[in-house]
Amino acid sequence: MTLLETDLDDAPAPQGLLTLKLLASRQDTNLYGDISGGWLVNHMDQAAELAAGREAGGRTATVAIESMDFLSPVRVGSMVSVYTHVQEIGRSSLKIDVEVWVRIPHGRRLEERQKVTEARFVMVALDDNGRIRAVHG
Numbered sequence: 001m002t003l004l005e006t007d008l009d010d011a012p013a014p015q016g017l018l019t020l021k022l023l024a025s026r027q028d029t030n031l032y033g034d035i036s037g038g039w040l041v042n043h044m045d046q047a048a049e050l051a052a053g054r055e056a057g058g059r060t061a062t063v064a065i066e067s068m069d070f071l072s073p074v075r076v077g078s079m080v081s082v083y084t085h086v087q088e089i090g091r092s093s094l095k096i097d098v099e100v101w102v103r104i105p106h107g108r109r110l111e112e113r114q115k116v117t118e119a120r121f122v123m124v125a126l127d128d129n130g131r132i133r134a135v136h137g
């Protein structure tokens with residue numbers, strides 16, 4: 001089953017490579033003190049770009065973000081890990097599955113973590129002039 005077919009993938013562990021790791025801090029909150037969806041999407045986009053750039057050997061751009069669900073809130077103080085998996089490579093495009101997991105602040109067990117969101121990013125390989133190029137060209 002693919003990530004999209006399962007919608008909320010219930011695998012108990014992160015799928016893919018750890019690509020970004022950061023701390024959710026007070027400066028990342030919205031007016032109400034909650035970590036915003038935009039902050040998460042921004043870092044997922046960076047991780048997708050890193051993964052796609054690694055595979056394509058250079059510049060890429062985000063062309064689409066397919067279905068996205070926010071499963072649980074991220075609390076200030078959480079350690080946020082972004083995992084990527086190259087799911088499909090087309091002529092000029094790459095589909096990158098991105099998962100975000102957090103370690104609960106002050107969780108009793110070190111391995112206490114949960115998935116907060118996942119999405120599939122479609123990236124397109126670009127040349128130095130910003131034109132579409134073949135991924136492995």
Ligand SMILES: CCCCCCCCCCCCCCCC(=O)SCCNC(=O)CCNC(=O)[C@H](O)C(C)(C)COP(=O)(O)OP(=O)(O)OC[C@H]1O[C@@H](n2cnc3c(N)ncnc32)[C@H](O)[C@@H]1OP(=O)(O)O
Pocket residue numbers: 037038039041042045061062063064068089090091092093094122124132
């Ligand atoms: C949600 C919750 C919100 C919460 C709160 C939000 C707050 C949010 C703040 C954070 C923010 C972070 C989110 C950053 C998201 C950006 O950063 S978007 C900005 C960066 N991206 C860009 O600037 C790209 C702009 N787009 C372009 O310049 C052109 O579309 C491109 C990329 C050059 C492609 O041009 P094109 O004419 O569409 O190319 P075309 O030849 O038709 O397609 C090329 C390939 O892409 C594929 N493709 C094209 N379009 C699609 C598509 N829609 N789907 C799938 N594949 C496609 C084609 O199938 C083709 O694949 P191959 O067969 O070659 O493998």
